[in-house]
Amino acid sequence: MRCIFCRNDRPLGNEHILPASVGGTIVIRTVCTGCNALLNANIDEPFSQSLFVRLNRCRHNLGGRHDRVPHVFAGRWEGADGTRVIVDREFRARVVRSIEIRDAGDGITCTISVRVDPSDLGDLDRVVADPLRAKLAGRFPAWPQTRVDAAVAAVVERVRQNEPVHHDTELRRTYEEDMCDIRFEFMKIAYESWARRFGEQWADESRTAGVMRAAILSRDTTAAIRGTLGCAQIELPGIVPEEHHVIALTPEGFYMSVFGLAAAFNCEEEMPQFRPAVPQLIIQNFITGVVIERDMVPWIAEHTGDDGGAAAP
Numbered sequence: 476m477r478c479i480f481c482r483n484d485r486p487l488g489n490e491h492i493l494p495a496s497v498g499g500t501i502v503i504r505t506v507c508t509g510c511n512a513l514l515n516a517n518i519d520e521p522f523s524q525s526l527f528v529r530l531n532r533c534r535h536n537l538g539g540r541h542d543r544v545p546h547v548f549a550g551r552w553e554g555a556d557g558t559r560v561i562v563d564r565e566f567r568a569r570v571v572r573s574i575e576i577r578d579a580g581d582g583i584t585c586t587i588s589v590r591v592d593p594s595d596l597g598d599l600d601r602v603v604a605d606p607l608r609a610k611l612a613g614r615f616p617a618w619p620q621t622r623v624d625a626a627v628a629a630v631v632e633r634v635r636q637n638e639p640v641h642h643d644t645e646l647r648r649t650y651e652e653d654m655c656d657i658r659f660e661f662m663k664i665a666y667e668s669w670a671r672r673f674g675e676q677w678a679d680e681s682r683t684a685g686v687m688r689a690a691i692l693s694r695d696t697t698a699a700i701r702g703t704l705g706c707a708q709i710e711l712p713g714i715v716p717e718e719h720h721v722i723a724l725t726p727e728g729f730y731m732s733v734f735g736l737a738a739a740f741n742c743e744e745e746m747p748q749f750r751p752a753v754p755q756l757i758i759q760n761f762i763t764g765v766v767i768e769r770d771m772v773p774w775i776a777e778h779t780g781d782d783g784g785a786a787a788p
């Protein structure tokens with residue numbers, strides 16, 4: 476058995492058709508460990524790190540191989556007014572404490588601005604007074620202690636009266652998504668599904684296989700594979716699109732849907748022996764891991780109108 480990607484006789488390892496990061500459990504042993512590592516770095520990892528995948532894993536509480544649910548919104552944010560906020564994994568926001576002293580330039584007067592979290596209100600001596608006193612003593616050695624104490628007391632009092640208040644500051648963060656990261660993963664799923672269905676012979680003889688393989692291995696965005704990402708999600712009777720990934724091999728091409736995002740690749744398979752006579756359907760519930768693999772037409776017939784007729788008197 477030779478590797479379906481490099482076509483060399485090398486040691487083979489386990490390869491997930493749908494990545495483990497999105498709950499995939501269908502494993503093939505037709506990819507060599509070298510290609511597996513390359514595909515993991517070039518295709519699977521960028522896909523797993525995409526906002527699309529992290530958002531959906533967060534939404535469905537999918538821990539993946541390492542049992543860690545990504546939290547897209549956790550971390551540091553900066554508000555429009557300059558307030559820095561830390562959002563934790565339970566979506567609680569906390570203002571980052573800060574004490575800023577700006578000299579007026581004359582060496583004796585300054586402006587002090589303080590930001591604290593509303594939960595700091597009961598502990599202003601430790602959170603504001605002590606650090607502010609230390610900062611002022613270092614900044615203005617000439618100030619008498621009474622002046623430092625008066626300034627600290629005034630600031631603490633002002634914080635107590637005016638701040639902290641709960642207010643809705645607008646938090647913004649810019650995310651960038653390279654749609655190629657999703658496109659190449661979907662193409663890899665298509666290639667591996669096709670190879671799983673038709674075996675080594677397809678990898679060797681099909682022109683479609685050659686084009687797809689070259690495109691995947693080099694992430695070649697100009698490859699002559701006509702495809703569509705983000706078309707309407709595949710609606711099938713008897714499954715909940717929110718919980719299932721779908722792969723369909725049809726005589727016309729390849730359709731799939733991951734987390735409801737659908738893709739179609741018009742693979743233009745020229746060799747009739749590599750066109751499934753009956754479209755084949757692979758459905759995976761990514762929450763339970765259950766895989767259903769059936770011929771599409773009988774499966775749809777089983778899950779549509781027939782029962783309605785039988786129930787009539």
Ligand SMILES: [Zn+2]
Nearest residue numbers: 478481507510
């Ligand atoms: Zn290989």
